[in-house]
Amino acid sequence: MRRAERLHALTELLRRRGARGCTAAQIAAEFGVSERTVKRDLDALEASGAPVWSRRGPGGGYGLAAGTSLLPVTLSPAQAVALMAAVSASRDAPYADLAAAGIEKIVDVLDPRTRARALDLAGRVWVDSPSSRASRRVWSALEEAMASQRVVRIRYTSGKGSTTFRDVEPVLLARRGGAWYLVGWCRLRDAMRWFAVERVERADVTTVPCSGHTVDEVGEPPTDSRPVHGSVRVVPDGTTRTA
Template sequence: MKRTERLHALSEMLRRSGRRGVSAERLAREFEVSVRTVKRDLDALENSGAAVWSRPGPGGGYGLAEGATLPPVTLSPSQAVALMASASAASDAPYADLAAAGIRKIMDVLDPKTRAQADELAQRIWVNALPASSRVTRSALEEAMAEQRVVRIRYTSQKGTRTTRDVEPVLFASTSGRWYLVGWCRLRSAMRWFAVSRIEKASVTKIACSGHTVDEVGEPPKNARPVHDARVSGQS
């Protein structure tokens, strides 16, 4: 987990702890870092403006001031479960970890009755998600896409040929139940689709992308659309 993601998750854990607070030792175990690192992260949160409080001595710990909590979110039980189901079913999707963290954030501020109804309804939905690719690999691909930097990948083709390539990421695409990284392959000097499940290793370089656009990819697969398009398929 990158530090920015850990800081966000840390603030959420502090907020959920309420007035009880949480010890630095427990935070260190939760995020698999040292107590010293946790305290540095807490200082960073406080310096960024977060209302972090501390209580010394036995039973003490850290938390967020009540004024720092989020207001209630108006959401029906079905809408809440729809979010949970979507994130669970798409655990291999780009930025899935951040989506799950966001959903937990929403669930935490639901009123108790709605939360209880959502939890009960969620028991009636089972998900058998496909195994996700390496978290380290996906994190590198996500970072390269967000920052538009060249990513170096070790890739095994469908025929079993293994190559190392520098790719300028252009978009992520899901078709036929599989996620792809679509980008300009510097080895082939062409736009290529790489199945994320066949990317064995990925590392972000310091090289900026040269500006290839989504339009260069061509027509999207049948029924595909950008995720910002809120229209529901088949709805007039």
Template sequence: MKRSERLHALTETLRRRGARGSTAERLAAEFGVSVRTIKRDLAALEATGAPVWSRPGPGGGYGLAPGASLPPVSLSPAQAVALLAAATAAADAPYADLAAAAVRKILDVLDPRTREKAEQLAGRVWVDAPSARVSRVVTSAVEQAMTDRKVVRIRYASGDGTPTTRDVEPVLFGSVTGSWYLIGWCRLRDAMRWFRLDRIQHAVVTSAPCGDHTVDEVGTPPATARPVHG
């Protein structure tokens, strides 16, 4: 792992650890480097403006100050192209428009040389991505309902085309065999249901808050499924 990549990974590790932080010894073991190297990396992060704190003595360690902003992320050309390819290939994915906009923001703040190399490399990656099959209006409403934890009212077409109106408490998005689904508690059926996004004809976010239904109620995910946070 290059040092720039390790510094980014180190920042993310400290961010995930939160207020409890981590010892230099533990960080060194995780990254396969010496304690001295980790301490140099922490000093380098602090020099760039990262809100690194240190606490001496037993139970001490290193962490990031809560609520503080982090310095800009530095990407290699290959990492930038990987983000571009992922965003381009996932037109039907939830939050796809936001992902594409976020990637463009990242590319815009790269140093000119890295951005030029990324653009050259991007020309060597082709993605056969069909246009989104789901209405952008529908997608936006469902995304907002999931984000704000509000009930979404949908007009949904069954497999034979019969439409019904449902009030759904969003629980999660899932991708199965190339199609994206909204999985949530259907108040009409009083049960957990899967709704294919491209069969939702209309959607509007209501003011009603979702209940306390959890991902565990959906059932066991396929062996190959995993959350997008990795």
């Protein structure tokens, strides 16, 4: 089980256990991992904003604060399937594992009739999911570095075959011409650079924070690209609407 999937499953386990919570030993047995791994996962959940509580001593353990479940979501079956199809067709996109986990959460809280109709319709939609030549480990490191805004050290082979090690401050993950790129400030070249993710052979997140380079320094997006929030607009009441 990938870590993103395990974190989602851990969240659901804690939610189901309610006020009783779980011990680290129980969680470790459930997922077949060490208690040390469990504690790292719990720290990651807490860092992401999940209201994880812990109690020491006999009867202690870990759980989620009450009221953390998703509220019922109002979607049509077709809207639910549109989300499933978009994620399934973009398995090579950044945060694809987390997106899939998010869709599962949304489907779980649909009313039973809508969920049944959505799942039936989903079985009638087939997608040809693109495969990425970048490893999942590389993607996970780039995603973490982008989210935490920390320098990532990469082993990179250029199109001409030369291999270098670069310390990069991530600014963008951009898709262009059918390929994904890490766009960031290269400390070796002291300039903004585009790195094809499929040519990143290794990536390790460092503890060094980024120095503050912005998207504006990259310039305007290509004519065939736009930010992923480009189809969503904020209306005066503060909510969002699809443009």
